[in-house]
Amino acid sequence: MKLHGYFRSSASYRVRIALNLKGLSAEHLSHHLRKGEQRAPDYLAINPQGFVPTLQGEGGAILTQSLAIVEWLNEAHPTPPLLPTDPMSRALVRAFAQVVACDIHPVQNLKVLARLRELGLSEEKVTEWAAWANREGLIACEKLIANEAGPFCFGDAPTIADLCLVPQLANARRFGVDVAAFPRLLKAEAAAKALKAFADAAPERQSDAE
Numbered sequence: 001m002k003l004h005g006y007f008r009s010s011a012s013y014r015v016r017i018a019l020n021l022k023g024l025s026a027e028h029l030s031h032h033l034r035k036g037e038q039r040a041p042d043y044l045a046i047n048p049q050g051f052v053p054t055l056q057g058e059g060g061a062i063l064t065q066s067l068a069i070v071e072w073l074n075e076a077h078p079t080p081p082l083l084p085t086d087p088m089s090r091a092l093v094r095a096f097a098q099v100v101a102c103d104i105h106p107v108q109n110l111k112v113l114a115r116l117r118e119l120g121l122s123e124e125k126v127t128e129w130a131a132w133a134n135r136e137g138l139i140a141c142e143k144l145i146a147n148e149a150g151p152f153c154f155g156d157a158p159t160i161a162d163l164c165l166v167p168q169l170a171n172a173r174r175f176g177v178d179v180a181a182f183p184r185l186l187k188a189e190a191a192a193k194a195l196k197a198f199a200d201a202a203p204e205r206q207s208d209a210e
């Protein structure tokens with residue numbers, strides 16, 4: 001398999017964690033987002049949105065959208081499972097993951113922040129926007145798992161929720177959010193980061209890290 005990504009991309013980070021948890025290897029192909037390499041014509045041919053990640057899977061299939069990739073990996077390689085078994089618990093995990101992947105991340109990604117600059121927002125206001133988006137979403141995430149014993153987001157093993165949370169907390173810190181306000185999220189993050197699969201997927205451990 002080939003994973004098209006970028007060390008600092010939180011959506012790529014989700015897929016790197018999933019691959020590691022499943023014990024799968026992939027060739028990592030870096031696209032420098034700040035240099036705009038995600039918009040090169042040959043890359044747009046495989047990912048028309050100009051986003052990373054893209055996974056070129058077994059048999060050459062091209063998969064986009066990190067959560068779709070992670071769900072495919074989980075179905076094609078069921079062990080260890082990244083979702084609980086009963087339907088209600090699966091829905092709760094997916095809901096948490098979607099707060100991050102559908103409601104926080106998209107409004108603070110590079111393309112959106114670049115557009116805000118084009119529309120005249122100062123660098124300070126752009127950072128304020130990104131911090132706001134992260135803080136608002138993480139407040140909800142904290143509440144969603146407040147009554148979950150953990151130590152992971154849901155239970156004693158990582159799920160898709162943790163795959164989304166850990167990269168998003170990294171983004172939140174980059175935008176200056178005081179994450180100490182989220183003790184339950186930090187508990188899940190600590191449990192996750194203690195696992196080699198998460199540690200090896202960290203941005204600073206990637207070969208394209210700057």
Ligand SMILES: N[C@@H](CCC(=O)N[C@@H](CS)C(=O)NCC(=O)O)C(=O)O
Binds near residue numbers: 009012052053066110
């Ligand atoms: N929903 C997509 C989001 C992908 C995405 O936004 N990727 C970012 C990096 S984390 C990207 O490629 N940004 C490039 C840009 O904004 O131009 C997914 O989960 O795969």
